Amino acid sequence: MYLTKDEEKIYNGEQGPTLQKMMEILVALGDIFEADRLIPIKSAQIAGVSYKTIGDAGLEWISDLEGKVKVPAVLNPMGMDMELYEQMGIDIKFARKQEEIIKAYEKLGIAAECTCTPYYLKRPNFGDHLAWSESSAVCFANSVLGARTNREGGPSALAAALIGKTPNYGLHIKENRYPTVTIKVEEPLYGAEYGALGYVVGSKVGDGIPMFKLKSTPTEDELKHLGAALAASGAVALFHVLHVTPEQYVLPPEKMSIDRQMLSREDDWQVPERYFLPREKIEVDVGHIKELVKQHVRPDIIAMGCPHASKGELEEILRLLDGRTVKKEVWVCAARSVGAKNPELIEKLREHGIKVLYDTCMVVSPAANQFKKMMVNSGKALKYVPSMCGVDAAIGSTKDCIEEACRGD
Numbered sequence: 001m002y003l004t005k006d007e008e009k010i011y012n013g014e015q016g017p018t019l020q021k022m023m024e025i026l027v028a029l030g031d032i033f034e035a036d037r038l039i040p041i042k043s044a045q046i047a048g049v050s051y052k053t054i055g056d057a058g059l060e061w062i063s064d065l066e067g068k069v070k071v072p073a074v075l076n077p078m079g080m081d082m083e084l085y086e087q088m089g090i091d092i093k094f095a096r097k098q099e100e101i102i103k104a105y106e107k108l109g110i111a112a113e114c115t116c117t118p119y120y121l122k123r124p125n126f127g128d129h130l131a132w133s134e135s136s137a138v139c140f141a142n143s144v145l146g147a148r149t150n151r152e153g154g155p156s157a158l159a160a161a162l163i164g165k166t167p168n169y170g171l172h173i174k175e176n177r178y179p180t181v182t183i184k185v186e187e188p189l190y191g192a193e194y195g196a197l198g199y200v201v202g203s204k205v206g207d208g209i210p211m212f213k214l215k216s217t218p219t220e221d222e223l224k225h226l227g228a229a230l231a232a233s234g235a236v237a238l239f240h241v242l243h244v245t246p247e248q249y250v251l252p253p254e255k256m257s258i259d260r261q262m263l264s265r266e267d268d269w270q271v272p273e274r275y276f277l278p279r280e281k282i283e284v285d286v287g288h289i290k291e292l293v294k295q296h297v298r299p300d301i302i303a304m305g306c307p308h309a310s311k312g313e314l315e316e317i318l319r320l321l322d323g324r325t326v327k328k329e330v331w332v333c334a335a336r337s338v339g340a341k342n343p344e345l346i347e348k349l350r351e352h353g354i355k356v357l358y359d360t361c362m363v364v365s366p367a368a369n370q371f372k373k374m375m376v377n378s379g380k381a382l383k384y385v386p387s388m389c390g391v392d393a394a395i396g397s398t399k400d401c402i403e404e405a406c407r408g409d
């Protein structure tokens, strides 16, 4: 990978050992993925924050670093709500370690806003280059906003933040963003069914780029859940939805000759002539998706906000409560600044017995482990809660989650 004179100086250690180490990470990645050069980024989102996932080794690595980030950077959720950790049942030893991690990141100029939905704080523009690492945030930025980021690891996102640049490869390059597989869904979907769709399809497409042909128009929240689950059960970092997502899937003439990228001729698809859809196709069993969401469960906790809840999702929960107080443990995870902008909404949710938790989530907090069965409204949580918390999980619509919460016993 080509380095400018200034970049070479950093690589040779002329600006100290931290920046040298960070440049080494970027150069190693760039060489592996055959990047031509480094490109400037607009922001970074850094995973690897919860003490539960990074432990003492991670804390030590971050504490040794020096310097300041060159672009706005936020953190992924940590293991607890900074203020309500006692209410969550977090022990003091864990809390102290978690605080040390946050201080070490803050020393580097990173905002202690711990969220997987940084796009609610500052929405990237179409075409912006980013270095984000939480997989649902990556999927949202690429697919829903048309920004460009690879699925970074925690250390490479941190390196990009401290240098202000990332290697130019993968999804930073337009030609790598065309769809590779078409997903046909023959019935309209609603709400949590989009997360269930991502859960089912993700494992089939791996790291491909799905192009969905749907019978319903997903909202931004539904797209968020679709992408989060695709990234969790598969390794999807970008998807398109015909006529919905902003980046169009018009293939350039040279791609027309590639066998698997053939023009679809199916009349009922109403695909304009100039659009080309991948011939490799997966037809989704909608019945299976609807069944998955309708399973009858008796959870001891209901957790929503994976990915962190939007203002609209918080409002929907309040509306569905319809004045009732929950009789079970209910968590709703959200970004602290989304809550701070909507204090009355949060207060009302709390009055009705909901634990609105900031800075953390049901997957990265050890507090989830005290429960046996978790009901979620997220395809991503359905995938990760069993594997990362050892807790059984089932998915239901937001409405069913609230009904279960109000029913008690």
Ligand SMILES: C[C@@](O)(CCOP(=O)(O)O)CC(=O)O
Pocket: 046, 047, 048, 049, 050, 053, 054, 076, 077, 116, 133, 134, 135, 136, 154, 232, 363, 364, 384
């Ligand atoms: C499960 C996940 O959402 C949270 C755990 O990430 P972290 O490495 O603990 O920040 C990570 C991801 O999907 O990118």
Ligand code: SF4
Pocket: 076, 077, 116, 134, 136, 228, 305, 306, 307, 308, 333, 360, 361, 362, 363, 364, 380, 381, 384
């Ligand atoms: S809430 Fe979900 S998407 Fe967000 S960090 Fe936790 S597991 Fe990842």
